[in-house]
Amino acid sequence: MNKIKMLNPIVELDGDEMTRILWQKIKDVLILPYVDLKSEYYDLGLPERERTKDQVTIDAANAIKKYGVGVKCATITPNAQRVEEYKLSQMWKSPNGTVRSILDGTVFRAPILVDGIKPLVSNWNKPITIARHAYGDVYAGVEAYVPEGGKVYISLPNGEQKLIKDLPSAGIIQAMHNTDKSISSFARSCFNYAVSTKQDLWFSSKDTISKIYDHRFKDIFQEIYQNEYKDKFEALGIEYFYTLIDDAVARVMRSSGGYIWACKNYDGDVMSDMLATSFGSLAMMTSVLVSPEGNYEFEAAHGTVTRHYYKHLKGEETSTNSVATIFAWTGALAKRGQLDGLDDLVEFAHKLEKATLDTIESGTMTKDLVGLFHKDGVEAKGVNSFAFLEAIAQRL
């Protein structure tokens, strides 16, 4: 069989534990037999991050900037226990944080929908993608407890002193910030992603109450939309609109899905967990980092599934869900194909996604999904990690 040819590489970021085992198997069984894969490989497994003093993570992020498309396996973010376990010289930073700060991107998370696994909100029959601004606000806040009460001010660089409150007795205060640059990057990433996926974009905040802070977000989004994206949106027949966060929540609950919901940092933190819960499983959530320049890094939203890895090392059978990792690969292959004008690569990516969903919908799935699956006439059968991949391969 002739394998599909590629023109430019995908940047491949390998990872840790059970997801690293699945990573290799997904390539061997589902990709390499069909695609003459061009990838530039970076090993972000913790031992290699330690050996290179984390330079490998920085190199990988710069390679994504160069080639435009990356795919990442889940990685360990070290804590004290991991420093001990892997004999690390330092508690290396989260690779996702490092990549995000180099690409200056926004993370979009979307559920993978399967016929037979119903969201708790029954009218959500298309995915809802959350775009969370991952900079500033309350996450970089400065707080104080003022036991004695009294006048508390913010002092501005122009010498102005703004009274926050003359506290009559003990109380708490908080100051937070954001920057025009970060908000603009967030806005451009959201508009680019909406154009790339041909979906409407909603943005919500509380500008009626926060007349300067949240209003600045609203104005920046509107200005960038008007000057840079309005024509593209109109040509695609998609829509951008701004609404208050409380109105957005009401509309989201009544909607059938199929759009991107851009949220400020705290709103995105809370709302993405609500969506993931309603759509069923963390193992069925994709995640893509999009930079304002239009670079893409695809990954699964879950971690390295440590508990399964230790079972695997003991020679025990595991049933680890590989769907989100497969969809990270298909996302990257389709994007590469789209950028390079390779229709056969795009088609292959869609075929692999369909084969994965068809496998589950016909009753073969990993054990985490068995209890969630209800479809008339189909009995759910839980299989092991590798049998699931082999079952998908039979449909390709």
Ligand SMILES: NC(=O)c1ccc[n+]([C@@H]2O[C@H](COP(=O)([O-])OP(=O)(O)OC[C@H]3O[C@@H](n4cnc5c(N)ncnc54)[C@H](O)[C@@H]3O)[C@@H](O)[C@H]2O)c1
């Ligand atoms: N994006 C990333 O690279 C990323 C994200 C989260 C956590 N992590 C890392 O992963 C490691 C484990 O963290 P954790 O346990 O908090 O998160 P995890 O996502 O690996 O596991 C959380 C829970 O969900 C289950 N689960 C997750 N994915 C599954 C799958 N594909 N199939 C079946 N069950 C699945 C696990 O068994 C566990 O009970 C940590 O070292 C953490 O730093 C990495």
